[in-house]
Amino acid sequence: MPQTITEKILAAHAGRDTVVPGELISVRIDMALANDITAPIAIDQFEKSHTESVFDPERIALVPDHFVPNKDVQSAIQVQAMRTFARKYHIRHFFELGEMGIEHALLPELGLTLPGDVVIGADSHTCTYGALGAFATGVGSTDVAAAMITGEIWFKVPESIKFTYHGKLGKWVTGKDLILYTIGDIGVDGATYRAMEFTGDVINDLSMAGRMTMANMAIEAGAKNGIICPDQVTLDYIKPRAQRPFECYVSDPDAVYAEARTYDVSGIEPQVAFPYLPDNTRGISTVGTVPIDQVVIGSCTNGRIEDLRLAASVLTGQTIHKHVRLIIIPATPNIYRQAMTEGLLEVFLAARGIVSPPTCGPCLGGYMGVLGPGERAVSTTNRNFVGRMGHPSSEVYLANPAVAAASAILGRIAGPEEV
Amino acid sequence: MKIEGKVWKFGNNIDTDVIIPAPYLVTTDMEELGRHCMEGADAAFAEKVGQGDMIVAGRNFGCGSSREHAPMAIRGAGISCVIAESFARIFFRNAFNMGLAILEAPGVVQGIHEGDLVSVNQDTGEIMDLTNGERFLANSLPPFMQELIQAGGLMSYVMQKRQG
Numbered sequence: 276m277p278q279t280i281t282e283k284i285l286a287a288h289a290g291r292d293t294v295v296p297g298e299l300i301s302v303r304i305d306m307a308l309a310n311d312i313t314a315p316i317a318i319d320q321f322e323k324s325h326t327e328s329v330f331d332p333e334r335i336a337l338v339p340d341h342f343v344p345n346k347d348v349q350s351a352i353q354v355q356a357m358r359t360f361a362r363k364y365h366i367r368h369f370f371e372l373g374e375m376g377i378e379h380a381l382l383p384e385l386g387l388t389l390p391g392d393v394v395i396g397a398d399s400h401t402c403t404y405g406a407l408g409a410f411a412t413g414v415g416s417t418d419v420a421a422a423m424i425t426g427e428i429w430f431k432v433p434e435s436i437k438f439t440y441h442g443k444l445g446k447w448v449t450g451k452d453l454i455l456y457t458i459g460d461i462g463v464d465g466a467t468y469r470a471m472e473f474t475g476d477v478i479n480d481l482s483m484a485g486r487m488t489m490a491n492m493a494i495e496a497g498a499k500n501g502i503i504c505p506d507q508v509t510l511d512y513i514k515p516r517a518q519r520p521f522e523c524y525v526s527d528p529d530a531v532y533a534e535a536r537t538y539d540v541s542g543i544e545p546q547v548a549f550p551y552l553p554d555n556t557r558g559i560s561t562v563g564t565v566p567i568d569q570v571v572i573g574s575c576t577n578g579r580i581e582d583l584r585l586a587a588s589v590l591t592g593q594t595i596h597k598h599v600r601l602i603i604i605p606a607t608p609n610i611y612r613q614a615m616t617e618g619l620l621e622v623f624l625a626a627r628g629i630v631s632p633p634t635c636g637p638c639l640g641g642y643m644g645v646l647g648p649g650e651r652a653v654s655t656t657n658r659n660f661v662g663r664m665g666h667p668s669s670e671v672y673l674a675n676p677a678v679a680a681a682s683a684i685l686g687r688i689a690g691p692e693e694v
Numbered sequence: 695m696k697i698e699g700k701v702w703k704f705g706n707n708i709d710t711d712v713i714i715p716a717p718y719l720v721t722t723d724m725e726e727l728g729r730h731c732m733e734g735a736d737a738a739f740a741e742k743v744g745q746g747d748m749i750v751a752g753r754n755f756g757c758g759s760s761r762e763h764a765p766m767a768i769r770g771a772g773i774s775c776v777i778a779e780s781f782a783r784i785f786f787r788n789a790f791n792m793g794l795a796i797l798e799a800p801g802v803v804q805g806i807h808e809g810d811l812v813s814v815n816q817d818t819g820e821i822m823d824l825t826n827g828e829r830f831l832a833n834s835l836p837p838f839m840q841e842l843i844q845a846g847g848l849m850s851y852v853m854q855k856r857q858g
Contacts, residue, residue: 299838312719316762319722320849342720349720399760399784415762415788421852429838463707464754468783497757499783552707639716639759658758660711662734 277527279435280504281470284410284524288393296434296533301427304334305392305409310378310635311339313397313416315353318360320420329364330426336368336387337361338378341635346642376607376633379403379491379575383483384607386516390505390523395419395428400575400657402493406486407513408505408523413494433499434533435470440477442541447691449585450485451577451655451675453477454492455546456538459556467497469533472526477540478503483512484581491576492657495553545690547653548673551661559678559690566598569652570683571664572676573604573631574638577655580610580617582676587619589680589691590626596686601628602644608633628683640665653682695816697795698824699748699774703808704735706752710759710785714767727763728770745772748812752778752803756785765794775814777802777821777832790839791848797821797832805830 276293278286286294288302309317314337321329329335337357342350361369368387375381379400382388390408394401397419404411414428422428438457458465471493478486486503493501504525505513513521544558572578572586583605595601603623605611611633614620620630636643638656646652646665651672654664659671672688681691712734714727721727732739749768755778756764765788768776775795779802789796797814799821806812810825819832835843845851 299836312716312761312763316722316766324849324853347720353720397760397762399758401760413760413784415760415784415791417762417791417848418787421848424856425852431836463757464780464782467754467780494758494784497754497782639711641716658709658711660709660734660758662715663711667734667737 277529277531279470279472279526279530279532280408280502280524281410281433281435281472281500284391284393285430285432294432296432298432299429300432301429302393303427304395304422306334306336306388306394307419307422308336308338308378308382308396308398308401309416309419310341310398311343311350311353311357312341313419315356316416317397317420317423318356320417321423324424326424329366329423332365333367335366335423336382337366338370338375338381340375340377340633341639342641343375343634344372344632374608377575377578377635380578380606380610383407383487384516384609386513386518389513389517389519389521390509391521395422399494400491402498402501403487403491403575405490405493405500405502406483408503408509410500410502412500433468433470435472436466437472437474437532437535439475439535439537440473440540441475442477442539444477444540445544447545447677448540448543449675450481450488452543452546453540454489455548455553455556455673456543458492458496458554459546461496463495463552463554464497466493469498471496471498471501473501473503479506482581483508484579487579488576492553495657545675545678547678547688548659550659550670553657553659553673562688565651565672565688567653567682567687568598568650569600569602569644569646570679571602571604571637571644571652571654571656572679573606574635574656575606576657577676578604578606578610580613582655583610583614583619586676586680587622589677589694590684591622593626593684593694595627595683598686599683601626601683602631602637603628604631604634604636606633637664639663653679653688655679696813697746697774697816698811698813699746700744701748701750701806701808701810701812702743704749704751707754707757708735708751709757710761710764713756713764714761719761719763724766724770727767728772731767731771740771743771743773746774747772749773749776750802750806751776753780755781757782760784762788762792765789765792769794779803790842793847799830799832802830
């Protein structure tokens with residue numbers, strides 16, 4: 276029976292030859308992760324079960340990235356709970372400050388999430404690992420607690436939607452723009468309960484960073500997972516990093532999809548998602564004059580070295596607008612050092628930006644750049660809900676790093692060609 | 695089991711940042727979370743809501759984050775049940791795992807009004823607006839999820855299976 280990559284991975288982890296959409300199955304997991312917001316609930320639930328050990332201390336990752344460096348006493352207490360739990364159950368992949376990065380940038384970088392894996396995470400952007408050819412999905416803390424005991428989780432096998440991209444990408448058009456355009460097309464619940472499979476010439480030519488940005492935002496269309504079949508680009512990224520064996524699955528040519536959509540990207544320009552939903556997208560040429568107060572470049576969506584290079588290419592030799600604050604957040608310590616080695620940090624500082632240590636911080640209005648009443652930000656993050664980055668009357672405009680950098684220079688939402 | 699409650703209405707795409715804004719995610723205390731429930735949509739909601747009240751909403755309720763604090767905040771505020779046209783996937787899962795009653799029922803946004811008294815039969819999925827007499831039927835759950843509910847949530851189910 277022909278199958279999609281999602282179906283093949285789920286079948287393999289359920290000990291089956293095939294699965295069909297709609298079936299409820301129990302699958303073995305390769306990695307379960309949680310962060311400083313979601314792990315405390317999972318830990319409470321685990322401890323209440325009086326289980327003596329976790330199913331496999333090598334297959335759990337605890338990443339304190341949301342409010343770390345600790346923003347207040349309460350967030351410090353949450354990380355203490357993770358630290359205590361990690362030591363008690365010998366969980367190796369607990370990341371202390373200095374090793375800690377934004378989870379969905381960090382784990383692939385360290386080769387802890389691999390093609391063919393089933394990855395669950397108590398964080399909705401766990402779908403990022405689909406870019407590696409893994410089945411990866413966000414769940415709640417209780418699901419992670421149960422999985423830490425059993426090493427398994429139940430799923431309804433999702434139907435898949437196939438998104439095919441062909442044509443030639445414009446100079447400033449990135450994976451971020453493709454996924455924003457797609458979400459704008461299908462809506463924030465356009466893929467609910469379904470797998471979004473990205474394919475086509477354009478995806479084949481996309482870097483791993485661009486692919487991760489796309490898979491990362493599948494959740495913003497309600498999807499269960501986003502996924503890209505592994506190819507040479509994937510293997511070039513994975514092989515030097517992989518810490519265990521892995522298997523590459525690809526969709527059969529005659530696999531069955533619930534829906535198929537094809538985009539010619541040649542006409543797509545950089546996208547901006549206006550408040551208050553990620554599907555409220557417009558092309559950069561149609562945004563009008565929108566003055567801004569802050570720019571954030573970072574996050575699990577766009578905090579990778581390629582993103583920082585893109586931003587630096589626009590900011591080189593420039594100074595940002597006097598009414599704008601620019602916050603740059605390399606997603607991991609390695610990315611931070613790489614940016615330093617390449618001279619990108621010098622570009623950001625010379626432009627009057629600041630560079631933060633890795634943290635999710637402002638993306639969810641935690642700290643390190645919370646917006647006040649009525650303030651507007653252009654951000655390379657993933658959500659622009661009411662109050663997402665601060666006060667309920669503040670506004671977040673989602674864009675790629677080049678648009679974010681150009682907007683910082685001009686003090687209004689702008690494309691890099693205007694700089 | 696049959697429950698009755700007064701309805702608070704919300705629109706489409708009510709996201710988890712609206713249900714419980716991120717600055718409050720530094721606690722796992724359900725009552726404390728409840729004091730900030732729906733703050734992103736209505737700052738005074740937690741003060742107005744009464745024990746056993748219900749939420750009726752449109753499409754894609756609970757979209758966004760995986761934070762289990764969202765169903766916890768709703769429970770902590772005293773809400774007995776959320777009825778929506780549809781739910782976002784992770785919220786749907788979390789609500790079951792947390793023991794928050796949720797029902798997916800087409801037509802409720804049109805048919806039920808803010809302040810109406812509504813009766814819900816959780817066994818049959820029958821929803822009745824006692825104020826205007828309208829009836830709705832919730833989509834039925836797969837047998838496995840009914841087993842989960844009967845076991846008292848995911849953790850109890852897992853422990854029962856391990857002991858069984």
